[in-house]
Amino acid sequence: MNIITSIESLHGDVNLANETGKRYFCGTCGAEFIVTKGGEGIIACHGKPLVKK
Numbered sequence: 001m002n003i004i005t006s007i008e009s010l011h012g013d014v015n016l017a018n019e020t021g022k023r024y025f026c027g028t029c030g031a032e033f034i035v036t037k038g039g040e041g042i043i044a045c046h047g048k049p050l051v052k053k
Helices: none
Strands: 006-008 023-025 032-034 042-045
Touching: none
Parallel strands: none
Antiparallel strands: 006 042, 023 032
């Protein structure tokens, strides 16, 4: 099972919106995530930001 390891903002000065329904991909383990509740910040897995598909 793959778990998102952190949700964090980038240095507090850059905010990336995570849009509801968008799909994100982890290049390290291949996990895919779908955002069910949007918000600010980034989604990370293995300490690296996920890529929007």
